[in-house]
Amino acid sequence: MICPRIVPTSPITPKILSGVAGGLLLAAVFLAAVTWNRADVIVPRAGGGVMVVLADGDCHSRLQRAALVAESPGRIVRAHDFENYPDGTVPHTTAPMDYLVAGLAVFVRPLDMAGAWISPLLGLAAVLFLWFWARRLELVPRWPALLLFCVSPAITHAFALGRPDHQSLLLLLTTVALASNWAFTRNASSTWAWTSGVAWGLALWVSWFEPLVLLAVQELARGLALRRAAWPPAWRKALASAAGIALAAWALEGFRNPWPEPAVRELFPRWAQMLGELRGATPGTMFAWTGWLLVPAPLLLAWDYFRRRDPVALMALILLAAVVALAGWQARWGPWLAAVFCLSLPWALRPLGRTWIVWAVFVASLWPVASAWEHRLMPTPIEQARRQEKIVEAALLEEAAESLRAQPPGGVLAPWWISPALARLSGHPAVGGSSHQSLPGSADTARFFLAEDDASAEAILRARRVRYVVADAPERVVPTSAALLGAPPPAKPLALRLARGRDVPPYLEPLFANAFFRVYKVRDE
Numbered sequence: 373m374i375c376p377r378i379v380p381t382s383p384i385t386p387k388i389l390s391g392v393a394g395g396l397l398l399a400a401v402f403l404a405a406v407t408w409n410r411a412d413v414i415v416p417r418a419g420g421g422v423m424v425v426l427a428d429g430d431c432h433s434r435l436q437r438a439a440l441v442a443e444s445p446g447r448i449v450r451a452h453d454f455e456n457y458p459d460g461t462v463p464h465t466t467a468p469m470d471y472l473v474a475g476l477a478v479f480v481r482p483l484d485m486a487g488a489w490i491s492p493l494l495g496l497a498a499v500l501f502l503w504f505w506a507r508r509l510e511l512v513p514r515w516p517a518l519l520l521f522c523v524s525p526a527i528t529h530a531f532a533l534g535r536p537d538h539q540s541l542l543l544l545l546t547t548v549a550l551a552s553n554w555a556f557t558r559n560a561s562s563t564w565a566w567t568s569g570v571a572w573g574l575a576l577w578v579s580w581f582e583p584l585v586l587l588a589v590q591e592l593a594r595g596l597a598l599r600r601a602a603w604p605p606a607w608r609k610a611l612a613s614a615a616g617i618a619l620a621a622w623a624l625e626g627f628r629n630p631w632p633e634p635a636v637r638e639l640f641p642r643w644a645q646m647l648g649e650l651r652g653a654t655p656g657t658m659f660a661w662t663g664w665l666l667v668p669a670p671l672l673l674a675w676d677y678f679r680r681r682d683p684v685a686l687m688a689l690i691l692l693a694a695v696v697a698l699a700g701w702q703a704r705w706g707p708w709l710a711a712v713f714c715l716s717l718p719w720a721l722r723p724l725g726r727t728w729i730v731w732a733v734f735v736a737s738l739w740p741v742a743s744a745w746e747h748r749l750m751p752t753p754i755e756q757a758r759r760q761e762k763i764v765e766a767a768l769l770e771e772a773a774e775s776l777r778a779q780p781p782g783g784v785l786a787p788w789w790i791s792p793a794l795a796r797l798s799g800h801p802a803v804g805g806s807s808h809q810s811l812p813g814s815a816d817t818a819r820f821f822l823a824e825d826d827a828s829a830e831a832i833l834r835a836r837r838v839r840y841v842v843a844d845a846p847e848r849v850v851p852t853s854a855a856l857l858g859a860p861p862p863a864k865p866l867a868l869r870l871a872r873g874r875d876v877p878p879y880l881e882p883l884f885a886n887a888f889f890r891v892y893k894v895r896d897e
Contacts, residue, residue: 434473437452448467455807469536499518635815673720772886
């Protein structure tokens with residue numbers, strides 16, 4: 373009698389169980405942190421169902437792109453005809469995020485809900501990768517880094533519910549690329565090199581800005597830390613793969629001129645001042661992202677490098693200094709500052725030695741982070757009113773868009789910050805937009821609403837081939853339009869008359885009105 377061969381199986385050890393439990397704990401903490409705003413994003417409707425309130429206008433543009441590729445799989449959206457009407461724009465946004473949203477919408481419907489969840493899921497992928505990375509490298513200490521990555525206000529904002537922005541995909545890819553670079557430096561495994569190279573290539577497909585800057589700093593840090601050993605054959609092949617993916621993506625997407633036209637360059641400085649992410653971050657803001665350990669972290673990294681001669685400590689120090697400087701220039705670098713700081717924590721905390729000292733220092737340093745979360749979870753009455761107003765505005769804007777959807781096709785002139793939502797929800801292209809490429813159209817909307825004589829306002833409508841006008845509250849439209857144009861607000865702007873529905877120019881016919889918005893049709897000449 374022949375007995376069957378029994379193949380021994382690997383037992384599930386306590387180490388494996390603790391690792392899995394740790395990964396599940398991190399996933400739970402992270403998902404709780406990035407969905408803290410769920411009551412402001414997924415809002416029940418009075419008649420049943422839910423309304424998804426997206427973070428900003430760029431999110432509506434992204435969903436409009438995702439809808440286009442879902443309708444025509446394989447399509448690359450190289451131009452936007454739904455903003456800066458009738459000229460359109462050639463945006464810098466690319467296909468990967470479009471297809472991720474459209475792909476998720478196959479399983480999560482409607483498209484708005486898929487758009488709301490795509491960034492939290494990308495963030496979850498980043499957390500699980502870092503959990504695997506830290507265990508694989510046997511980093512000690514590693515839990516402070518992993519926990520801070522899950523709760524940092526900057527990182528949780530990038531991966532937040534209701535924010536389908538390519539910043540989340542960029543943060544995932546660049547975090548994987550940087551962490552894999554450090555792993556390759558430690559153990560010279562070609563797998564880590566290829567992981568980093570592919571991640572860099574995909575990140576460069578998404579954007580040529582942040583990834584290119586970070587890749588340049590990374591290679592500078594490698595050169596300073598490793599010198600002649602900085603670029604072994606495996607690493608050169610990884611960089612070649614990154615370049616190959618980036619060039620293939622460039623050929624697929626088509627060349628897009630990075631230099632804005634003169635009209636955009638003139639308006640951009642004033643427009644940028646209205647966007648918080650394009651202003652420099654203060655030290656207090658940076659502490660809210662990372663905690664007070666950001667101050668001694670460079671000294672601790674330098675100490676660790678001189679004690680152990682670990683090149684990763686020096687690379688972390690150089691990269692951390694670079695992202696601090698970049699965040700001081702523009703707050704949009706905040707998520708990368710927080711991510712690099714988290715990656716560097718195992719090396720920064722290592723000189724402290726004893727576990728209880730590490731945890732005492734780390735927990736004490738989190739006071740600014742805790743304060744930032746307190747403001748999120750327990751907002752002031754003013755902030756609470758602002759959040760509620762945003763929900764009401766989204767519902768009323770849907771009503772205005774529905775009234776437009778019933779009308780024949782035509783261009784819509786509206787305040788630039790609501791134009792992407794109107795364009796997507798109504799199906800009509802908008803003159804304004806939330807991107808810098810649509811600034812010429814946004815400037816024309818500002819000139820229209822600030823006009824004091826009907827003739828000049830009508831000339832803008834005819835030149836832009838506008839068929840519909842949507843008026844918003846003048847206390848928002850007038851100062852914002854004046855700031856964009858760099859001009860003082862006039863005494864009697866057209867925005868005031870349109871919002872009140874009184875003394876309306878004869879070439880405008882009222883179509884619809886609710887508590888926030890009024891819709892007008894432009895009469896034929």
